[in-house]
Amino acid sequence: xxxxxxxxxxxxxxxxxxxxxxxxxxxxxxxxxxxxxxxxxxxxxxxxxxxxxxxxxxxxxxxxxxxxxxxxxxxxxxxxxxxxxxxxxxxxxxxxxxxxxxxxxxxxxxxxxxxxxxxxxxxxxxxxxxxxxxxxxxxxxxxxxxxxxxxxxxxxxxxxxxxxxxxxxxxxxxxxxxxxxxxxxxxxxxxxxxxxxxxxxxxxxxxxxxxxxxxxxxxxxxxxxxxxxxxxxxxxxxxxxxxxxxxxxx
Amino acid sequence: xxxxxxxxxxxxxxxxxxxxxxxxxxxxxxxxxxxxxxxxxxxxxxxxxxxxxxxxxxxxxxxxxxxxxxxxxxxxxxxxxxxxxxxxxxxxxxxxxxxxxxxxxxxxxxxxxxxxxxxxxxxxxxxxxxxxxxxxxxxxxxxxxxxxxxxxxxxxxxxxxxxxxxxxxxxxxxxxxxxxxxxxxxxxxxxxxxxxxxxxxxxxxxxxxxxxxxxxxxxxxxxxxxxxxxxxxxxxxxxxxxxxxxxxxxxxxxxxxxxxxxxxxxxxxxxxxxxxxxxxxxxxxxxxxxxxxxxxxxxxxxxxxxxxxxxxxxxxxxxxxxxxxxxxxxxxxxxxxxxxxxxxxxxxxxxxxxxxxxxxxxxxxxxxxxxxxxxxxxxxxxxxxxxxxxxxxxxxxxxxxxxxxxxxxxxxxxxxxxxxxxxxxxxxxxxxxxxxxxxxxxxxxxxxxxxx
Numbered sequence: 001x002x003x004x005x006x007x008x009x010x011x012x013x014x015x016x017x018x019x020x021x022x023x024x025x026x027x028x029x030x031x032x033x034x035x036x037x038x039x040x041x042x043x044x045x046x047x048x049x050x051x052x053x054x055x056x057x058x059x060x061x062x063x064x065x066x067x068x069x070x071x072x073x074x075x076x077x078x079x080x081x082x083x084x085x086x087x088x089x090x091x092x093x094x095x096x097x098x099x100x101x102x103x104x105x106x107x108x109x110x111x112x113x114x115x116x117x118x119x120x121x122x123x124x125x126x127x128x129x130x131x132x133x134x135x136x137x138x139x140x141x142x143x144x145x146x147x148x149x150x151x152x153x154x155x156x157x158x159x160x161x162x163x164x165x166x167x168x169x170x171x172x173x174x175x176x177x178x179x180x181x182x183x184x185x186x187x188x189x190x191x192x193x194x195x196x197x198x199x200x201x202x203x204x205x206x207x208x209x210x211x212x213x214x215x216x217x218x219x220x221x222x223x224x225x226x227x228x229x230x231x232x233x234x235x236x237x238x239x240x241x242x243x244x245x246x247x248x249x250x
Numbered sequence: 251x252x253x254x255x256x257x258x259x260x261x262x263x264x265x266x267x268x269x270x271x272x273x274x275x276x277x278x279x280x281x282x283x284x285x286x287x288x289x290x291x292x293x294x295x296x297x298x299x300x301x302x303x304x305x306x307x308x309x310x311x312x313x314x315x316x317x318x319x320x321x322x323x324x325x326x327x328x329x330x331x332x333x334x335x336x337x338x339x340x341x342x343x344x345x346x347x348x349x350x351x352x353x354x355x356x357x358x359x360x361x362x363x364x365x366x367x368x369x370x371x372x373x374x375x376x377x378x379x380x381x382x383x384x385x386x387x388x389x390x391x392x393x394x395x396x397x398x399x400x401x402x403x404x405x406x407x408x409x410x411x412x413x414x415x416x417x418x419x420x421x422x423x424x425x426x427x428x429x430x431x432x433x434x435x436x437x438x439x440x441x442x443x444x445x446x447x448x449x450x451x452x453x454x455x456x457x458x459x460x461x462x463x464x465x466x467x468x469x470x471x472x473x474x475x476x477x478x479x480x481x482x483x484x485x486x487x488x489x490x491x492x493x494x495x496x497x498x499x500x501x502x503x504x505x506x507x508x509x510x511x512x513x514x515x516x517x518x519x520x521x522x523x524x525x526x527x528x529x530x531x532x533x534x535x536x537x538x539x540x541x542x543x544x545x546x547x548x549x550x551x552x553x554x555x556x557x558x559x560x561x562x563x564x565x566x567x568x569x570x571x572x573x574x575x576x577x578x579x580x581x582x583x584x585x586x587x588x589x590x591x592x593x594x595x596x597x598x599x600x601x602x603x604x605x606x607x608x609x610x611x612x613x614x615x616x617x618x619x620x621x622x623x624x625x626x627x628x629x630x631x632x633x634x635x636x637x638x639x640x641x642x643x644x645x646x647x648x649x650x651x652x653x654x655x656x657x658x659x660x661x662x663x664x665x666x667x668x669x670x671x672x673x674x675x676x677x678x679x680x681x682x683x684x685x686x687x688x689x690x691x692x693x694x695x696x697x698x699x700x701x702x
Contacts, residue, residue: 058638072444082667083701086298095483095507101634102300103426106404106412109485113511114562159509160483239392240441244478245485249404250340250349 025139025150029168030070030131031175035197036211038068038129041238045080047229054223060085067238073129074243089248090115095160100248107248112162130154130168130177133161144169144178163190174209189219201233294343300336302427304697305329310690314596317689323611324689331358336382345390349401351383353429380458382429398436400457405476405489406517407503410572410628410647411620413519413554414501416474416491417453419461420620424690425674426660427697431459449476451491465609466616467525467544470494483507497523511562518555524548524578526618529587537603540591542613552577567633579624585651588614588622615689625650639664655679670699 030038037044048060061081067074075092079085087102097115098107134154142151154166165183170176180193198212211230218224241247307329312321335354340347355378385399406412411420417433434455441447456462456469474491486504499522505515526548533541558572580588592614595607627650632643641662648655658676665671674695 067444074444084664084667084670086701093480093485096480096485096505097507105402105430106406106409108409109407109505109507109513109515109560110568111507111509111511111513111560111562113564114560114568158483160507162510237392239389239395240444241389241393241395241439241447243444244441244447244480246404249402250347 025136025152025170026131028150028170028172028175029136029152032168032170032177033068033129033131035174035176035208036195037064037066038131039203039235040067040069041236042066042068043232043234043236044230045232047227047231049227049229051225051227052223053221058082065236065238065242067243068129068132070132073132076243076247091243091245091248093243095158098245098248107245112160130166133157134166142169144171147178148172149178176209191219192217199230199233201235203235295339295341297337297339299338299702300699302334302336302697302699303332304334304427304695305331306693306695308690308694309692315593317592317611317614319596319611322608324615326689327359332356338383345388347385347387347389349383349385349399351381352379353382354379382432393442394438394440396436396438400432400434400455402430402432403435403451403453405487405501405503407485407487407505407515408517408556408558408572409570409630410558410626411556411574412503412517413556413574413576414487414489414503414517416489416499416501416519417451417472419459419618424658424676425693425695427672427674427695431457433457433459445480447476447478449478450474451476451489461616461618466613467527467618468495470497470525493525495523495525497521497525511564513560515558516556517558518553519577521552521554521578523550524552524618526578527613528580528584528617529591529614531587533606535606538598538606538610539594540587540610542591542610542617544618554578566636567631570628570630572628574621574626574628576619576621576624576626578619579651580622581624585623621649623649623651668701670701672697672699 043063043065046062046064048058048062050057050060059082060079063078063080065076065078073092073094075090077090077092079088085101087100089100091098091107092115095112097110097112099110099115100107134156136152137155138153140151142149149169149171152168152170154168156164163182164185165187167181167183168177169179171178174197176197177195179195181189182191182193184190193214193216195211196213197209199210201208201210210233213230214226214228216226216228306327308326309328310321310324310326311318312326314320318324318326333356335356337352339350342348357376357378359374359376381400383399383401385397385401387395387397389395403415403417404412405415405417407414412418417435418430420430433453434457436452436454437449439447439449451474453472453474455471459469461467462469470493472491472493474489476487476489478487479485484504484506487502489501490499491501492498499519501517501519503515503517505513507513525544527542527544528547529540530543530545530547531540533539534543554575554577556572556574558570560568560570562568591610595611598604598607627648629646629648630643632641634641636642641660643660645658645660646655656676656678658674660672660674662670662672672695674693674697676690676693678691
């Protein structure tokens with residue numbers, strides 16, 4: 001009887017939480033996007049440290065300008081350092097992407113897979129706009145580092161995003177995205193990410209804790225990691241012309 | 251390959267210039283602890299300096315009966331070298347942006363070391379100073395901006411060539427390490443909501459573009475209206491333009507990301523009246539049997555178009571393929587006239603006729619057509635950041651009409667964060683019958699770029 005009771009408790013705890021499109025969970029997902037850069041206008045610096053087999057392979061500095069809401073996701077990523085990457089820029093407009101580097105006359109249209117083959121491959125994890133690109137398949141209750149969470153299983157709305165499935169832990173209190181698991185087409189776990197929120201920002205006269213660090217672990221080569229450190233967060237107002245291909249030539 | 255005339259200077263003593271050159275190169279290698287900008291702080295004024303040194307060997311058509319007999323027309327070098335300084339300055343104020351990108355090219359042409367001399371006392375080099383970009387932009391409000399100056403105006407979406415671009419005659423290039431010629435523009439742009447953009451463009455000057463220099467094509471000011479749309483996974487544009495001589499053109503492009511690994515695109519133009527030279531039998535002077543003219547055969551509609559696709563492999567590299575139909579390219583009859591005009595130019599040996607024949611050969615090279623024939627396939631296979639140090643790019647251009655191939659490879663090796671070493675090799679197959687579709691037979695270039 002005791003055993004049956006335990007099974008019941010576990011079942012109840014892991015039971016899918018029912019939700020509608022305007023439910024608390026959907027709002028929490030949108031809010032978690034905000035803490036990771038989902039804003040009408042955001043500018044930040046990202047230091048990317050790629051570690052392979054325990055050794056620091058490279059250390060990049062990116063300047064990211066972005067704009068996101070329910071209907072769009074734009075991002076202009078400029079490679080600031082090291083000098084060998086100078087002039088490289090990446091423009092993302094929803095599911096269209098262009099790349100330019102010195103020696104190219106025109107921005108080259110690229111696919112999301114091509115974007116991932118570059119040195120800033122993992123930077124997309126920071127910028128992912130889950131509420132726009134994914135639908136919530138299931139929601140369960142869970143705990144991450146002693147914090148009560150919703151665990152969302154997200155399914156890509158189309159085949160243009162990098163990861164067809166994402167499992168995402170969102171804290172119930174602050175709505176921070178704490179951990180994410182990224183799955184490939186064959187449902188294979190490809191990478192995991194954990195998020196920290198130690199930046200202090202002011203947005204529309206309110207103070208928030210904001211994304212400061214992401215640790216991404218490759219689940220195929222587990223010694224391969226990427227650390228994204230975020231600084232210099234500000235919320236500028238961009239012009240409508242900001243995220244155009246031509247701006248890659250600036 | 252555009253021939254560029256260069257002025258050979260013979261200054262008396264300029265040791266200081268050489269010292270400055272060497273200092274600037276060392277400067278790029280962080281040998282000296284000069285003050286550097288903290289890249290994480292956004293500054294209104296930023297600058298950078300690239301210094302490129304290179305040596306190059308080239309094989310090109312130069313035999314009697316070719317498009318460039320005895321190298322009289324293109325004046326190319328079998329061997330040459332250069333040191334190119336490419337500083338870039340940007341001043342970003344609240345609503346105003348300024349870009350200044352001057353260029354200082356020091357070229358060391360063929361046979362740089364006469365017997366008994368060496369680099370330190372040899373003074374035969376040419377120096378060219380110009381602006382690659384001199385641009386200002388005023389962001390009037392969130393939706394409008396005006397922009398003007400000298401710069402390269404990009405329009406279109408393809409890689410190999412952009413027929414939709416009405417302003418730049420040749421948007422492709424043989425050697426990606428050599429910059430394309432900018433022109434003078436003024437623009438007014440309006441963006442309704444970020445997805446729809448409308449731009450009025452005036453191309454008011456040709457700057458140093460060789461094809462618009464005497465005795466080649468006459469530059470006419472050109473005006474265009476560009477409408478561009480960005481979709482969720484697509485981008486489309488239409489540009490309607492006309493020049494002051496009454497030539498009109500509709501250009502367009504579209505691209506679509508169809509999956510996480512495939513992108514498709516198209517780029518096209520419909521021209522009414524072309525600005526190009528083509529060969530005719532007889533000549534206005536009556537002295538030659540053939541002549542390159544910009545005449546009535548251009549007064550019709552020309553349709554050019556390109557379709558392209560790219561696929562990124564799971565293991566990293568990307569393959570891009572484009573098919574280009576060049577409506578303004580010569581048809582078989584014109585091409586036969588073109589060929590005969592070139593091979594018979596050697597028959598004119600008197601001063602006046604020879605000059606006229608050479609003029610036609612010059613116009614054959616600077617015809618206003620990036621490619622002479624109708625159908626081309628461009629293939630590119632490459633990957634960046636291999637082993638975090640290497641960029642590899644292999645390109646092939648194939649002329650379907652003539653079965654001519656041009657294969658090129660560019661390898662860039664980042665020796666340090668500030669130093670790039672690169673090598674470029676290019677080889678064309680040139681059956682005798684198509685000797686003149688491409689001037690350059692082969693090119694090998696090795697260079698070093700320091701970045702600061």
